[in-house]
Amino acid sequence: MVSAPPGSQIAPLPTNLPFRLVSKTIGQGAYASIRKAVPHNASKPIIAIKFINKEHAFRTGRLTAKQIQMEIVLHKHLGKHANIIHLLGNGEDALWTWIAMELAEGGDLFDKIEADEGVGEDIAHLYFSQLISAVAYMHSMGVAHRDIKPENVLLSAEGDLKLSDFGLAALFKKDGQLRLCNSVCGSPPYIAPEIVSGRRSKRADVLDVGYAANICDIWSCGVVLFVLLVGNTPWDEPTTRSAEFKEYVETGGHTMDELWQQLPSDIVSLLRGMLKVDPQERFTLDEVRTHPWFTRKNPYLTPSGMNANPIGLATQMLSQLRIDFSRPPTQSQRGFSQDTNGDDDDAMDIDTDPRRSSAITLLSSTQPETPSAETPFDWERPPRLSSHDGISASQPTTNNTAYRGQTISSTPCMSQLPASTQDMLSQDPSMTQFSQTPGVPLTFTQAARKFADVLPSYSMARFISPHPLSLLVPLLLAALHRLGIPAPALSQQQMEEAERSGKVSIRVKMADGRKQGLNGHVVIEKAVYDGVGYHEVRFVKASGDPLEWRRFFKNVVLCVGDVVLRPS
Structure with missing residues (x-):
């Protein structure tokens, strides 16, 4: 442990950028960091810039210049969709590749969901519907994401879902011709079993027989839905090393696991279809979108698939973030x-x-963990409420x-x-999670104009x-x-x-x-x-x-x- 080092970079950032950086780091991959930027001589629009350190990416041996360009090409190919982060431009110099993207002003979706609790059906249905909309659009363009997981699910200022990070995306269809993928990639709790169980006789990160990447995306979406509903994954990985997955397979999806027992039967029906171990039997996107639970009415969902009540949704989600001081900690790390x-x-x-x-063994990765010695600590600090003068710092002296x-x-x-x-701190949304009486102060909602006014982008x-x-x-x-x-x-x-x-x-x-x-x-x-x-x-x-x-x-x-x- 050391005092936080001053803001720095592994290498000097480019100086000839067509925009002005206006923040420290707001997000991080491995060799990549994300900052906010605005046009020169203007205060908006605020966009996000992803800086990829070429030397570090090359030195780790897991990311080539061709792979970086593939991420950019596929992301650019997707164009604009309401539930996908929009790529705005890109460039490079000798040290860095940069990608300019739409800023997800609402921050991380899953940072706003209580662990081991999840959200109600309406909120889960809203975000699952928007995720499926994003994935269906990608698949219609011949692109599979291959890394659908909470880390890559962001929010707009109005609380609408934005799918991000196309570093593992692959073109599975071109000119009407389907192609299989062979790279072993993804995050184990969300990865499809056919990727893990495939035979690898030549290289540990390459399968002998390829898999349909678009069908694997459907599996990952199913796991994300499960996490939305219960605040935890159904298993650590889809192999027999996981007792939960082993039981799921042995019971044909009729597991007695307590997390599954919390779910209504119509949701379980959808999940079993999406989480069929045999990819040939797994639900297609059309089967997902015609399932009775998917087509249910939802007060948070407009006919066009957008968030119908941003302030009400943010208020409900904020009220669900709660720390119960009467419960002991759990040693889960x-x-x-x-x-x-x-x-x-x-x-x-x-x-x-x-x-x-x-x-x-050896899942291939395009974003390996950065060594701690090379991770600069220059994170942007959340905006703090303005301070006032004239109060006493005295504290009670009893019950010491x-x-x-x-x-x-x-x-x-x-x-x-x-x-x-009190007035100032009561305007800090993070204080509500420590209250033992659920609820959100009326002052939050009365002055709010958008989702992020109630539930901010910062953690x-x-x-x-x-x-x-x-x-x-x-x-x-x-x-x-x-x-x-x-x-x-x-x-x-x-x-x-x-x-x-x-x-x-x-x-x-x-x-x-x-x-x-x-x-x-x-x-x-x-x-x-x-x-x-x-x-x-x-x-x-x-x-x-x-x-x-x-x-x-x-x-x-x-x-x-x-x-x-x-x-x-």
Whole structure:
């Protein structure tokens, strides 16, 4: 763990760009990072620019210049569709390839879904319908996505689904002729079984007999629907190594798994059709779109397939994000030990590439995990509410507990703070997840004009604390150890530097509950509200599944709940 390094890049970004960069990193692949940009001498439109580091991509040996160009060509070939991120342009210099894209102003969809809870049928139906619309359009253009999973599902400012990331896309039909794909690729929880089980006698990442990539997309869409509904995947991977998948196969889809038991029979009927192990028996897109559950009425869905009630939808989704402090944390992640410099001691124990699995030998990947030493920490900070002056920093002194010689004063509820601070913090959407009474303040919805006004694009994985760094840092480190995620101790010199700068970053590198890579930072930064210093603790995901990151955040919060500022 070290103080967060200054904003930097592996190599200098291009200087002759036809736009002006206006943010730090807002998203990250492996050798790629995404920033916001606007036209020169203008404030809009705001677009997203994906910068791909050529040297790093080449050095890893997993991405060639031809593959980068294939992503651009196929994305450009798709043109414009309401549920697909639109490619606006591209360019390159000696070090970088850049791709200009429509900005998904609503952020990540699955960052806004409660882990292990999911969403109601209406919301799941809306987003599943839009996902199928995007995939059906792609398939009509002869393109299969091959990497449909939560990480690649974004939202517009109005809360409509936007499918992204075409790094693994493939042309499966050209001039009316179908072709099979042979590359082993995808994320194990979402990958179709025919890709995993295929014979590989020549190379571990190439199948002897190809698969129909468009039919594999249907399988992945089925898993995404399951995740929307229950907040978890049905299995870790579609092999007999997964007990859940093995039972699903042995029972012909009539599994007694408790997650499946939560689902209504008409949804189970659709899922069984989409998750047929034999691709020849799997539902076609036409069969999906004519299924009774798919054609059901939905108050959130317009006849044209768009979000009919952006503010109502955002309000409902925000009210479902809830952390129950009465429940203990669950140890669903397994970490890598690190030394005090953040280097991995046993990074080979499990594959950290979110597109690869240690259980599935050598899945090919066009976006391997970036080594931690080459990942610059320059993430954009969420906009914070404007501060005011004139409040007292006093705190209650009762109900104190001790931690390693330090006394933890009871963290005040918002109602114990001055009225001006309460008013300001009540406008922070992330505070609602800590309330034990479900609901969203009326002030959110009364002033809202679009989905993102209620449910913002930035991650809800954050909390505010009135306690000092000297207390928060050891508490967070202890929480990580309790969850099985080793983190290095902080030297006195490092602690002194962190307190001087008011900022510290703890790098976390782990495998999630499904043995997939989950990586990012826990960042503690000073925040001033009404002239009084607090600390904002943000959980910044660099790579991995958004729901698993949400689960990790919740577990840490449950471990350190006494220092989290909460609503009354």
